[in-house]
Amino acid sequence: MALLDNIIFCAFLCLVGGVATASQGAVNSKLGQYTGQGLSSTIVFVVGAMTSCIYFLIEVKGRPPADLTVMMGKAPWWAWTGGIIGAVFVIINILAIPKLGAGTTTAIIVCAQLVFSCVIDNFGIFGIPFRQYTVWRGLATAGLICCVAVIAKF
Template identity: 85%
Template sequence: MIHNNESHATDLSSIKVVSRQSSVRSIKPKNMSILDNVIFCAFLCLVGGVATASQGAVNSKLGQYTGQGLSSTIVFCIGAAASCVYFLIEVKGRPPANLALMMTKAPWWSWTGGIIGAIFVIITILAIPKLGAGTTTAIIVCAQLIFSCIMDNFGFFGLPIRHYTVWRGIATVGLIGCVGVIAKF
């Protein structure tokens, strides 16, 4: 019999059985992070959106002075340095002892992020002078959202499946319409 503070029996049929791993986690006190705050994460996404929209225009302007290929190289060198600083802050100056082993376990496609980032930067450097920042960003964001929904639907890259519903389809049509309006006007 299980007793609570008032010393009377608790009905055991109401106790939910959980896996051993889950029950161990629930016993340990959870270290809360600011990243556990949904509002803060949404704020970060807003900052990321502003940064992404600004990045194309900033990179394009640098490309006018240095050439498109060199500006992409400069952008990634500065980005690599900033990422290294963030990494050192994250690990408090001491990388994990098993870092090399963990890196060898990563799937092959997880190493293509730098190439994908370079493609993005080069495309914005090339497109913004021709289409403008608004149209370029609208097309990119629309493509990002549609492909993100496709990735969710099929669980690409190990994502949990979230089906492409009729509502997401309607939103997709709306996105395409918004891009048309932004490009035309």
């Protein structure tokens, strides 16, 4: 069994991702105080691109697949927008954290992520397998919104 087939390992990766996401906003915001907001976003993406390239080379063991360009050409147009979405996310963090704080900013973002993720599941957007938006998910959504309100208030 491959390591990524292990549910516990994948859950651990998600925890690491959550910590990284919460840290990223605060770190990027601090860099923005020293370099300016636009330059800090640029620096973040240049360093991120270099890191991603290193991961890619490790993943393919230094040899990209021969049909890579063919496969890339088959991707739907919207599959190419991830970098734009990532830039919007980073810029929003850089702008919002100094005003709202890391906790409130992250709470709002995580709540919006979870709510829209349920919408994606329910309607199968982006080719994601259908998963119904149940009453329980609705109650959880209401709870999330209440949690954000408490975090923002206190």
